[in-house]
Amino acid sequence: MLGAVWALLAPAGCVTVNIGAGAVAGTVSPTAYAHGAVAADHEAASRAGADMLRAGGNAVDAAVAASFTLSVVRPYSCGIGGGGFMVIHLPADPRHGRVETALNYREVAPGAVGPDFFEREANRGSSVRGGKAVAVPGTVAGLLLALERYGTLDRRVVLGPAIRAAEEGFVADAHYESAAAELIGKFELNPEWKERFPLVWGRFLDGGRVRAGCRVRLPEQARALRLIAEGGASAFYEGPVGEAVIEAARSAGGVLTAEDLRAYRVSEVEPLAFTFRGLRVLTMPPPSSGGVALGQMLGIFEAAWARSGVSAEGGTGAGSSWGVPPSAPQLHRLIEAMKHAFADRAEWLGDPAFATGPVAALLDPVYLGARAAMIEPERTQPPGRYGTREGPAADHGTSHLCAADRWGGAVSCTETINLEFGSLVGVDGFGFCLNNEMDDFTTERDRPNSFGLRQSARNLPAPGKRPLSSMTPTIVLSGERVRVIAGASGGPRIITGTAQVLLNVLLGDTDAAGAVGAPRVHHQWSPDVVRMERGYDRGPGRFAGIEAWRDLTRRGHRLEWADELADVQCILIVGEGAGRRVDAASDPRKGGAPDGH
Numbered sequence: 001m002l003g004a005v006w007a008l009l010a011p012a013g014c015v016t017v018n019i020g021a022g023a024v025a026g027t028v029s030p031t032a033y034a035h036g037a038v039a040a041d042h043e044a045a046s047r048a049g050a051d052m053l054r055a056g057g058n059a060v061d062a063a064v065a066a067s068f069t070l071s072v073v074r075p076y077s078c079g080i081g082g083g084g085f086m087v088i089h090l091p092a093d094p095r096h097g098r099v100e101t102a103l104n105y106r107e108v109a110p111g112a113v114g115p116d117f118f119e120r121e122a123n124r125g126s127s128v129r130g131g132k133a134v135a136v137p138g139t140v141a142g143l144l145l146a147l148e149r150y151g152t153l154d155r156r157v158v159l160g161p162a163i164r165a166a167e168e169g170f171v172a173d174a175h176y177e178s179a180a181a182e183l184i185g186k187f188e189l190n191p192e193w194k195e196r197f198p199l200v201w202g203r204f205l206d207g208g209r210v211r212a213g214c215r216v217r218l219p220e221q222a223r224a225l226r227l228i229a230e231g232g233a234s235a236f237y238e239g240p241v242g243e244a245v246i247e248a249a250r251s252a253g254g255v256l257t258a259e260d261l262r263a264y265r266v267s268e269v270e271p272l273a274f275t276f277r278g279l280r281v282l283t284m285p286p287p288s289s290g291g292v293a294l295g296q297m298l299g300i301f302e303a304a305w306a307r308s309g310v311s312a313e314g315g316t317g318a319g320s321s322w323g324v325p326p327s328a329p330q331l332h333r334l335i336e337a338m339k340h341a342f343a344d345r346a347e348w349l350g351d352p353a354f355a356t357g358p359v360a361a362l363l364d365p366v367y368l369g370a371r372a373a374m375i376e377p378e379r380t381q382p383p384g385r386y387g388t389r390e391g392p393a394a395d396h397g398t399s400h401l402c403a404a405d406r407w408g409g410a411v412s413c414t415e416t417i418n419l420e421f422g423s424l425v426g427v428d429g430f431g432f433c434l435n436n437e438m439d440d441f442t443t444e445r446d447r448p449n450s451f452g453l454r455q456s457a458r459n460l461p462a463p464g465k466r467p468l469s470s471m472t473p474t475i476v477l478s479g480e481r482v483r484v485i486a487g488a489s490g491g492p493r494i495i496t497g498t499a500q501v502l503l504n505v506l507l508g509d510t511d512a513a514g515a516v517g518a519p520r521v522h523h524q525w526s527p528d529v530v531r532m533e534r535g536y537d538r539g540p541g542r543f544a545g546i547e548a549w550r551d552l553t554r555r556g557h558r559l560e561w562a563d564e565l566a567d568v569q570c571i572l573i574v575g576e577g578a579g580r581r582v583d584a585a586s587d588p589r590k591g592g593a594p595d596g597h
C-alpha cells in the first residue's frame, strides 16, 4: 500500500541533467585557500559550509551547515535519522573562550532493548534492516547543540542550504550510482523489500532506475528541515516529525517510543588526547573505538619502526623515510599494529557509561612498546598472538567532513546511519531514512557484525546504551596551532584510513590531496587478511606495489585486493600569519570536492 503511495509521489523515471565540470569521479580535488575551508564528501556540502565561512561564520557554523546538507545529498551515508561525533578546537575568543571539546551524539538503544534482544529473534537480519535495527537518532540534537554553544550564526541561516538542496533537488553522482546499484541488487534478491521500504525503493532508487545525472528531489525532507530551523531540536524529537519517526519504526516492527525520543541527550566530553611525534592529537573517546585504535596503531608502528634500527623519519634500507605509498617493511609493521589494535577493540571497548574500558592502559607507551616488541620483522603471526586478553590490549553509511576557519578554529565531524540508507525504514511524509545503528552492538555473542567485527559482551545492547563505533574525527595540534584535520567513512576502515593519511601528512610530508589519494591497506585482525587497495597495482608505483604484495606474502600475510578502502577528508594548515594556507582535499574515492575562501 505504502509502496503504491510512493510510486505516485516519485517522479516517473528520473530527470537526467548534465553533471558540471566539478563532479569528476576518480581524481583528487586539491585546493588551497587563504582563510578557511570545508572538505566534505560531496561538493554541495562543502559549498554550504564555505558559504557560512564567507558570511562571517566560524568552523562550527560551517560544519553544521555542511552536515545538514549531507543529510540531503548523501542520504545513504548519514542524515537526520542517524548520529555522529564532533571534535571541536576553537582558539580563545571573547564569545566562547578557548574551546576543546567532543560532542557524542551517537544513537542510543531504545528502552525496550536488552542484551539478548537480538539473540531471541528468529530473524537474524533484524539488527540490519527494518524497525528493530533503529536506534534513537542523535544528529539533530548534536548539530543544534554544537551551533547553540559554539556557533555564531542564526539557525535558519545555517539550515538554509540544506533546505534549498532538498527542495530544488540534487544531481546523483557516480558514487550515488554505485551505492544505489549495490542496493538495487539486494532489492532484486528480496523483492518484498519494495513494499516494505517504499521511500528507499521509490524515491532514492527510483524503482531501480536511478543513475548518475538523475535529479533527486526531497521536498518532504525540506519540510522537516524547515520545522527544525523554526523550532529547534524539539521539532524533531516531538510534534509531527517525532510522531512520524515512531510510526515508521513501529510499523516496520521496531520498538522505539515517544519516551525514547524525549529522553535523548547529547553527551559532551573531553576529547581523547595522545601525543605523536611531539604533536597533540585530539580525537574521539569511547563509545568510539576510533581514537583508541588510532593512538595504538600510530604508537605501535612508531615503536616497531624505531626497533628496526632507524627512525621513521630517516635512515637507509628497511628504515628509509615513510614512503607514499610506504615500503613493504613499513607496511608489514603497520599491518601488525592494525592487528593488535583491532584485537584490543574486540575485547575491551564499549560504551563507557555502561562498562569502563581500560583506555589509558591501552594507550600506555609501555604497553604499546611491548606490543611493538612482539612484532616479528620477517613474518606475521596467528590471530591469537594479537592484543591482550589479560586486562591490559565498503561501507556507504557514513560521511566525514572537516572545517577550518580564519581564526584558527577547527571541526572534525563524522556521522553515520551505519549501512547504506540505514535500516531502509523511511519516515513517511518527511523523506529521510532511519539508521540501523543497532547492528553496531554485539547483537549475538561470538558472531561478527556487518563489518565482520568481533566484539565482546561490553558491547551488548542495553536501554540508553550507545553501540561501539569506529568513527575517528581527529584534529592534530602543534601547541595551540591546528595542523591537520582528518577523518573518514568506511566502517572499521575509518581507523586504518585515517591513520595512513596522518602518516602520509606527518611523516611523508605530502599535501592534503597526495595524502588522501595514495593507496592504502587495511587489516582488522579478524578476518585474518590484509586488504590491499587497487592502486597499489596501478600507475607509476605499480611495480613497487606488486613487490610489496610479494614481500608481505613471504612474511606470511594473506592478501586480497580491495577496490576502495575508506573515504578520507583532510585539511592541512600550512604556515602562519600572512603566509598561512588552508590546504583541503576530499577523497576522490567518493567524488567529493572541498570549498573555501
Ligand code: GLY
Pocket (backbone or CB within 6 Å): 398, 416, 417, 418, 419, 440, 468, 469, 470, 471, 491, 492
Ligand atoms: N556505523 C559505523 C561506525 O560507527 O563505526
